[in-house]
Amino acid sequence: KPMEFFNYKGVKFAKHMIFSEENLHFVENEFQVLDDDIYNVTYPKSGTTWMIEILSLICSNGDVAKAKIKTVPNYTRCPWYESTIGMKQIETLTPPRILTSHLPCHIFAKSFFTSNAKIIYTIRNPKDIIVSWYHYGKISLLLQCPEDFEEHLDCFLKGDFLYGSWFDHVWGWIQMKSSKNFFFITYEELQQDLRGSVMRICDFLGKKLDEAAIDSVLENTSFNIMKDNKMANYSYAGKSAVDLSKGSFMRKGISGDWKNQFTVAQSERFDRIYREKMKNFPVKFNWDEDGTEE
Numbered sequence: 502k503p504m505e506f507f508n509y510k511g512v513k514f515a516k517h518m519i520f521s522e523e524n525l526h527f528v529e530n531e532f533q534v535l536d537d538d539i540y541n542v543t544y545p546k547s548g549t550t551w552m553i554e555i556l557s558l559i560c561s562n563g564d565v566a567k568a569k570i571k572t573v574p575n576y577t578r579c580p581w582y583e584s585t586i587g588m589k590q591i592e593t594l595t596p597p598r599i600l601t602s603h604l605p606c607h608i609f610a611k612s613f614f615t616s617n618a619k620i621i622y623t624i625r626n627p628k629d630i631i632v633s634w635y636h637y638g639k640i641s642l643l644l645q646c647p648e649d650f651e652e653h654l655d656c657f658l659k660g661d662f663l664y665g666s667w668f669d670h671v672w673g674w675i676q677m678k679s680s681k682n683f684f685f686i687t688y689e690e691l692q693q694d695l696r697g698s699v700m701r702i703c704d705f706l707g708k709k710l711d712e713a714a715i716d717s718v719l720e721n722t723s724f725n726i727m728k729d730n731k732m733a734n735y736s737y738a739g740k741s742a743v744d745l746s747k748g749s750f751m752r753k754g755i756s757g758d759w760k761n762q763f764t765v766a767q768s769e770r771f772d773r774i775y776r777e778k779m780k781n782f783p784v785k786f787n788w789d790e791d792g793t794e795e
């Protein structure tokens with residue numbers, strides 16, 4: 502599956518039907534953000550689909566049927582607004598909208614920055630992102646990634662990935678850290694304390710859910726339930742994006758799987774570059790120590 506790419510403001514995008522320079526230009530300069538919009542923003546493979554489920558359920562008060570109400574073929578409840586398909590889907594949404602994006606901060610809709618809309622930004626241990634992406638590359642019909650892991654790792658470290666460099670992505674977005682419209686959380690926090698994380702997200706969104714509703718959010722966003730949820734496991738909405746005969750989208754759902762994939766040398770090389778690029782990063786992550794242990 503040969504793939505061509507184009508560059509938009511220093512960021513790599515795939516040249517296929519879902520991305521276009523015109524749409525990115527529209528998104529950045531003309532797209533109208535609404536004050537009650539909620540944006541689920543991530544670098545790919547950081548827990549985007551998990552957060553879609555969490556936000557859909559919170560916003561429907563834990564009501565599973567309501568959270569799925571917009572489930573029709575090729576329809577995602579929380580469209581990627583930078584894609585041309587997503588843009589069409591958005592036209593059919595009634596506010597309040599939950600939208601998804603992998604865009605780096607410098608290409609995000611300008612109108613966001615003068616609005617009261619909210620962003621939830623999920624960050625994941627980049628070593629796990631690399632592994633998750635590597636496996637996703639095998640089932641994806643839209644994106645290509647090298648079969649050789651070493652080469653895949655090189656591309657990541659050089660920032661030669663769709664949506665650009667992970668390092669630039671997190672550095673860009675973390676500048677919003679003290680904005681009242683911005684909330685960031687890690688994939689690892691979701692795993693360690695889903696209840697606490699969901700409560701904090703509810704607080705940020707100004708949603709008051711009762712115990713039963715919270716319990717429903719927790720239950721329905723667990724890996725095992727989501728694995729069988731056709732909206733989440735891509736067997737429904739994402740059929741045109743993945744070939745599920747080659748592997749599952751809901752793959753392992755754990756932290757630290759990189760240890761099963763990276764060699765010691767690869768891990769050391771990663772850590773050296775990570776330390777250099779993340780020097781003075783305003784937030785410390787639990788993997789920062791972990792990454793140097795071997």
Ligand code: A3P
Binds near residue numbers: 543544546636752
């Ligand atoms: P793995 O490939 O490591 O299993 P994204 O949605 O950003 O593409 O991220 C996909 C990753 O999130 C996959 O990681 C997937 O298994 C994981 N994931 C999705 N839902 C999850 C959940 N409820 N709990 C834990 N991990 C989840």
